[in-house]
Amino acid sequence: MTTEEIHGTVADGFEAVREEFAAFVATERADYEGQLCVYAHGRRVVDLWAGDGADATSLYGVYSCTKGAAHLVIALLVQEGTLELDRKVTYYWPEFSAEGKAALTLRDLVTHRAGLIGLDAGFSPEELADDRVIAERLADQRPFWRPGTAFGYHAYVIGALTGEVARRATGRTLQELFEDRVRAPYGLDFHLGLPEALEPRFRSVQPMAPTPEQQAELDANPTGPHTLASIAFNAQVPGAGELSDFANSRTVRAKGQASAGGVASARGLAGxxxxxxxxxxxxxxxxxxxxxxEVGQIHSTGYDLVARAHRSYGLGFQATADVLYPFLGAGTFGHSGAPGSQAFADPRSGLAYGYTRRRFAFPGGAAPENERFVPAAHKAAQAT
Structure with a gap:
């Protein structure tokens, strides 16, 4: 691609962000498609996109960036006193007490400490699209570690678990709460349940296309069928499909599964x-x-039993500065997504950031190009 194929605008002082975006796009695959949006102190200052057929309103599967939307709702319910983080989950959801989970608090649940990363038998694709089914099944599941003693990424299920607590407390689904309290008031292109009328704007997810060297790395480090990682990503189920297929399901998009089923533009993420x-x-x-x-305060940090690497989490959000971008302010919170998408807020600099891409980037999670875009955006925001 060429720099002439970069579209959009940047505010004065943010030209370096466009330069980094253009330099990356110029060296990327011909089929690259993505968007980058940045706010500074509540003002949109970067709004860029590239790719054949894409525009600023194109919508993408943002996978675990969805967790940020889900847990913004939880934060609002905590803020107003509807939920209390140090109450036992069973106060809201009595059936959750099965198999030794009675003492677990909402704070432990929302910080990936419950040990309920999935089911021994796994979920069918239809079940994995439905938060109510996930929650009902996991209420009876024995945890994979003693709750509260360690943490591990609840990749496909954390939004269903915390969402069920919200539903028990309010009588409304997390998706309904997000629509009424966050998405609709701000007109955000971030949907937990994509309306049929917006389907033409959805850009189907394209699978990862690793280089031969990257494929060799994948082949050299296979994930066994019954590891914590395979259970968390439902990979132990024959015929469950590839991760990259998840957002391409109309059922997933329509239901807005609260861990990974969100659909958004970069404008929606950053907004x-x-x-x-x-x-x-x-x-x-x-x-x-x-x-x-409190949202940005680190609650779980160290060795993540699922990721098998150092990770840090706040209240449902990734501690973005600790995990990825140490130059960001303490208390930065957000969430990346499997295709390479990234979104976060840095309250100290007033920076809000959103990035989407259509094709999965190797190795999954926040795409490497964010390591170019984020510093440029942060430096510019600090100067404003």
Whole structure:
């Protein structure tokens, strides 16, 4: 691709972000397609996209960036007192007590400490698209480690678990709460349940295309069929399909599965985090300063039993500065997604960031190009 194929605008002072985006796109595969959006102190300052057939309103499967939307709702419910983090989950959801889970608190649940990463028998594709089914099945599941003693990424299920607590407390699904309290008021292109009328804007996910060297790395490090990682990603189930197929299911998009079923543009990702921490279009921040501080406070850090690597989590969010970008402010919170998408808020600099891409990037999770875009955006935001 060439720099002439970069579309969109940047505000004065953010030209370096466009330069980094253009330099990356110029060296990327011909079929690259992605969007980059940045807010600074509630003002959109970067709005870029590239790719044949793409525009600023194109919608992509953002996988685990969905967890950020889900747990922004949980944060709002905690902020208003509807949920209490140190109450036992069973206070809201009595059936959850089965198989030694009675003492687990909501704080432990939302910080990936429950040990309920999946089912021994796994989920069918239809079950994995439905948060209510996931929650019902996991209520009876024995944890894979003693709850509260360790942590591991609840990849496909954390939104169903915390969402069930929200539903028991409010009588409404997490998807309904997100629509009414976050998406609709701000007109965000971030959907937990994509309406049929918006389907023409969805760009189907394309699978990872590793180089021969990257494929050799994958082949040299296979995941066994009954490891914690394979259970967390439902890979032990024959015929469950590839991860890259998940968002291409209309059922998944329609239901808006709260761990990985969200559909968004970069504008939607960045706009949500801007609304969380900044005044946007005359509206006050969704989160009060004390809530923002608690959301971004590291709760689980160290060796992640599922990822088998160092990870850090706040209240349902990744601790983005600790895990990926150490130059960001303490208390930065957000979530990446499997295709390479990334989204976060840095309350100290006023930066809100959103990135999408259509094709999965190797090795999955926040794509390497974010390591070029984020520093440029952060430096510019600090100067404004």
């Amino acid at each position: 949500m985090y801007a609304a969380a921490i900044s005044e946007v279009d005359g509206r006050p921040p969704l989160l009060k300063p004390d809530t923002t501080a």
